[in-house]
Amino acid sequence: MDSSPTARLEDLLRTLAPQVLGVLARNHGQFDACEDAVQEALLEASQRWPTALPDNPRAWLLAVANRRLVDFYRSESARRAREERVASTDFQYSSVSEADDTLTLMFLCCHPALSAPSQLALTLRAVGGLTTAEIASAFLVPEATMGQRISRAKQGIQKAGATFSMPPASERKARLGVVLHVLYLIFNEGYAASSGPSLQREELTTEAIRLARLLVAAAPRELEATGLLSLMLLTDSRRSARALADGMPVPLADQDRSLWNREQISEGIGLLSSVLGRGAAGPYQLQAAIAAVHAEAPSAAQTDWPQILALYTVLEAVAPSPVVTLNRAVAVAMVHGPAAGLELLAGLDSALGKSHRLDAVRGHLHEMAGSLVEARAAYLAAAKKTGSLQERRYLMGKVAGLDELGSS
Template structure:
């Protein structure tokens, strides 16, 4: 391949990452047909691979792609001769020179993308459908790629996507940003989907790899998009900050063999200083709006870890206090478990073990592998090796992620005298 061809191909790949969601969102708005929008967007990118090496990369790639996809949709609708109104709307879209793919305002492409995010995450859809549809329409991942990411057969994921689109059509779910009185609730649903996506990539629940970088990258990209489109929503910036602060530690979370490295043992020189700086800056700006929410508090906890030069410098009392605040804003047993860990680090393992015992008695985290894993680590620190070994065995029986299993097995071998 020539240098020009390679550069054009790289430009198409970059445009796909940046513009797919924009192009699809615009076509869905004016056609109302999700499948048609995706097919015409695919055709536009295929056309770019043919034209850009010959004609050069256009000045506004997003505008070129949107117009090409629009023209393809016009051709498709013209052949059916049944969509006169939508055909007129498509024909009225501005051409590539008039359209700025980064422009805002009523009807602008970013507004279309925001509508698409909220439609994909409508509360009428199941959580699984929200995540799958968000990945398919906003990132352009194929059905096969999404299925692999969530470890389900491709036909299962295909049916899930079809059902989600049918639900939108049959239920008449509007393609819009919700009205002001519903925005806080609906924004929370969108943020929850993006955070679920990030967490599945950052700490895979099953499979050989602890971190699935592609999912993390897509979640961060979507969160960055949402934060840019909704600067008045501090929780959107808080979520982006949280993702960046966690992702900044990604390179040090596993060793060369793919085994998990505990936070206190990680090589902090491998942490991404730029990502940490950006995350802290976003968090500071969000907190200045004076409306702290769960994602901002979690980002503050992550910042405490990320800004400590050494593990011994970590401000555990502050982290424990932040978890106490989080338990008020977003109460959950998992938050209480994390608070127990922070209390153990601040006040000693016995104090943390008492909190873990209360959680176990409640039964709220029955079957959750991190509960016995936490108890095991606290018992190990207290020198109660036999009890720790039993707890490690319990945790091993509950987790499917291979990297975590290897870590738990090593701990079990240590307390059993085999390490």
Template sequence: MTHPALEDLLRPLAPQVLGALVRRYGHFATAEDAVQEALLAAAQQWPSRGVPDNPRGWLITVASRRLTDLLRAEQSRRERETRALVLPAPESVSGVDDTLILLLMCCHPSLSPSSQIALTLRAVGGLSTGEVARAFLVPEASMTRRITRAKQSIRDSGQPFALPSPQERPARLAALLHVLYLIFNEGYVSTAGPSLYRADLSGEAIRLARLTHRLLPGDSEVAGLLALMLLTDARRPARTAADGALIPMAEQDRTLWDATAITEGVALVTQALPCGPVGPYQLQAAIAALHDEAPTWEQTDWPQICALYEVLLGLSDNPVVALNHTVALAMARGPVAGLERLAELEGDKRLAGDHRVPAVRAHLQEMAGDTTAAAASYRQAAAHTLSLPQQRYLHARAARLTPPDP
């Protein structure tokens, strides 16, 4: 078995094994250590001995034994071997997949969004602490502390390893979807650093969204989120030039877009929309589908996109959604209408310092023919972003509108 094939096999099994151990024994942090050791044993033994008939059961058995050893050692240290640790006997391997419980536990309401993201990527995504730290451009030691505190908070909460109550479940699922959404966005448009996007991070978000959709096939918002990710990520191959420069959607070569992902995303959102209350992820997916199905930027159905954004704003007072609605409004009714709407938004403190506000203003000013003001707004936007590709793009737009010195 090749290394990539083994990794593809072990990756989806890891959260299932961790969930089985936490359900049986508790001890989230120690269970995670035991699972990592079982995965290492599999990586060492399976290539030469062959994959067992029940790889999940093999991993659970090995991890359970290791967890028992770790807990006994910990108890011995605490009580200096004055009495034996009584542990539940290893049970027969259940066919139950506890991954959904594990996902919802990682998004426990006692955790901050950043801790929810870190713990989800670590426990369910299978990323090492170092990989999670690099993804969010923080020192590994800082990420270690964040994940450790998150595990401690879950332990202190006393919450059993089980699905939330019917009353709690909608809020917990909403938190989970929000975490996956944030992971995808950070991968698709990196907020800082030399790269415009992190394909590994957005790819992991899509994998986890697929997993959640498999576990909750009847939830229309889960389907909507997966559709949104697929329809958005489908445009990634055309987002940058050979030198890494950013290419805006209006100028992208649409033949480079991933037609397979678009077809899947459109099918998901088409099936989800009639099946229940329409939520924000379904609406955003419908907007993304209109973009992806348009032959050109100019032929995009801007009035319908504008209408969908208005429905979305009715569900959530989100300033970024309002900003996107402003662009759609300008495309549907002209730049003056967009600039008037933008003037209303610029007083929103939630957008203070966000580079997207002057970037949108610059785009609309350029559409209106006010190139001098547009160049100044592009430079202002460049000063407010930490993303190097976006800085280069915005400075280039400003330079293109600035007449050369005589």
């Protein structure tokens, strides 16, 4: 982990951003204007703080952001009354904890009136503290495009009449599901980048874990939130072993397990143990349990595949999806042989035909079965579909390896 002064300053700003935005939005409403004011305050802090860190960074950001709001309202004469109200506000810290404000902000950014891409972008901007340029870079779109997406998201919240408050109890569970899904998507995009030159984007996985920690701290009774954090930690523990020095992916079975982060594994298993058995296990707890089985296996050969298959069977019943079936097919192949796994893949083409992962798994199972011609065709099809340059390199390497076997 980078412990340089610049990295520590960035971590501080990311931590303070949702806290300051929460206070402003709670006191004034007008999420759009408050978010813009906080972004300007963060920019000024990034320029001033390297040479002179204030005694109370949070109060400094609040004061600067409040001044930006005053400037904004002064620029529009029709809003004089609001200007006076904002300028005269005595900033007393709310009795609600900072974590509660962050949780409220997450719920606001994941408002059901917004599309999934807008929820992702706004969460990273408002809660994660990433700049528009950083978010655009992470998702490989032009900065102007991402700026428009974020602007539309903020306008969407305004049009929906959303206020800075927790949703009513009747809506909270459904909204929590959206929050968890957004954090899950952020983590997955970081762990297995859908496109671009890098296999993984550490800034996204790190941010997703940080936000999941905040969510668990603010809502400790939400078992699936704890399950999601456990899943992230157990999955991210393999980060150092997932690629060679040149970026080439290393499959799970071939990874050097001494490189796995044992502190993350211990914490992840501890979190999972704290929630399993306290109620019906949800999809994030079940996925974390699968990751825990992998983490506890001393070697690939000693993996308890029957247990993994049993967990995938339950997961498919609880949260059926083509991706879950795809993963269960691998477990079936490891327990009952590749032919059984290939049978499960036969019905997935309509749902996953555009994804390279179906072809990659099909190639792997054909290779296990000794059907090298079919395996080569599947790997080649997968290589043509993936947007990740490193995944393409790996898949074309598999094709070349099979060509060598065929010519020998």
